[in-house]
Amino acid sequence: MTIDSVPDTTFEIKVPATSANIGPGFDSLGLAFSLYLSLHNPTLCAVFDRSVTLEYTDPQNNQGLPLRPSQNLITKTAWYVLRCHGYLAFPRFVAITVTNPIPLSRGLGSSGAAVVAGVLLANEVAGLNLPKDRLLDFALAIERHPDNVSAALLGGFVASYLRDDDTASNTKALEGPFQPNDKINSHTDAFAPSAVAPRMPPSQVSRHVSLPWSAGIRAITVIPQFQLSTAKARAVLPQTYSRADLVYNLQRLAVLTHALGQSSPDAKLIHEAMSDRSHQPYRADLVPGLQVLLTTMVPDTTPGLLGACLSGAGPTVLILANDHFEAIAQKACTIFAEYNVATKSLILDVIQDGSTCKPCSATQ
Numbered sequence: 001m002t003i004d005s006v007p008d009t010t011f012e013i014k015v016p017a018t019s020a021n022i023g024p025g026f027d028s029l030g031l032a033f034s035l036y037l038s039l040h041n042p043t044l045c046a047v048f049d050r051s052v053t054l055e056y057t058d059p060q061n062n063q064g065l066p067l068r069p070s071q072n073l074i075t076k077t078a079w080y081v082l083r084c085h086g087y088l089a090f091p092r093f094v095a096i097t098v099t100n101p102i103p104l105s106r107g108l109g110s111s112g113a114a115v116v117a118g119v120l121l122a123n124e125v126a127g128l129n130l131p132k133d134r135l136l137d138f139a140l141a142i143e144r145h146p147d148n149v150s151a152a153l154l155g156g157f158v159a160s161y162l163r164d165d166d167t168a169s170n171t172k173a174l175e176g177p178f179q180p181n182d183k184i185n186s187h188t189d190a191f192a193p194s195a196v197a198p199r200m201p202p203s204q205v206s207r208h209v210s211l212p213w214s215a216g217i218r219a220i221t222v223i224p225q226f227q228l229s230t231a232k233a234r235a236v237l238p239q240t241y242s243r244a245d246l247v248y249n250l251q252r253l254a255v256l257t258h259a260l261g262q263s264s265p266d267a268k269l270i271h272e273a274m275s276d277r278s279h280q281p282y283r284a285d286l287v288p289g290l291q292v293l294l295t296t297m298v299p300d301t302t303p304g305l306l307g308a309c310l311s312g313a314g315p316t317v318l319i320l321a322n323d324h325f326e327a328i329a330q331k332a333c334t335i336f337a338e339y340n341v342a343t344k345s346l347i348l349d350v351i352q353d354g355s356t357c358k359p360c361s362a363t364q
Helices: 073-084 110-125 132-142 146-154 230-235 243-259 267-273 280-286 290-296 325-337
Strands: 011-021 025-041 052-056 094-099 157-162 188-191 206-211 218-224 305-310 317-321 343-348 356-359
Touching: 011 110, 011 146, 025 110, 025 146, 025 218, 025 243, 025 343, 052 073, 073 094, 073 110, 073 132, 094 110, 110 132, 110 146, 110 356, 132 146, 132 206, 146 157, 146 206, 218 325, 230 280, 243 267, 267 305, 280 290, 280 305, 290 305, 290 325, 317 325, 325 343
Parallel strands: 052 094
Antiparallel strands: 011 025, 011 356, 025 094, 025 157, 157 206, 218 317, 218 343, 305 317
């Protein structure tokens, strides 16, 4: 693609927060929520400049995230996609403003959202016009968890799997594309023109299917005010499982995927079907109060509640409900407070549209 053919428009990219696992659906089910990471490119540059800058509108909520494009996951992912398509620099100047209310390392898909945003950024600035399935291939080349990534890109309630057995994040794909230039400023990098283009990811890295979702079911996310890395949460899991535990999860997974799509949700059925033996029992000690919440907050004693589980690897708890949302959120926060765990809660809708990239008004 020539420079003249590169789109020169401003845009806004929105990527939803997600929850993975949803009880027994370990590494296979994902939900997209009405809480968005957004990238805004509000300025057109009159002088041709092929650098990229990055800033966050609320640095307090995003502490620890690097602002250098060579280190930030969003821009590193974008550059990976651009390199795969033969670009030796960003096609044009991009000044990115990031608004990110998705809590970091809380089990709400913050890293998956950043990767999807980076893929969409590259697709937009270079005018690649990649279809969604191909965008998903590039995202999964970096973030090897299709439950979060598929839900973030596609929206809704999604079941997915990788077509190979490698679930390790492919951080090597992001190595070596940058040459920092401190003379520009602390938030700008120049890209190394000699960087060797990485290998294109294969097509159809994963398979996915969108599942029906009952319109009246909303998500209550109860978010402890401490971080829990996915690596730490994975480290406590066993290497093998008994046949009994495997059958237990498979039976409930089969029922749950249908129960959540019924027009009149069966609270007791959903609550039982959201039980899990693959990860939650092993992670309970990492989230004080979790086990008490899961055993005491049941439909018989908590009107409106359908089911509860860890959101992703935690520590956030996902509660599905179809009424009395505020009361349920308060009850869950009170349980955590008894274990000296500060929390906040968000009541969110399950959104069907997924990630978007739309033109917006610009300043010169």
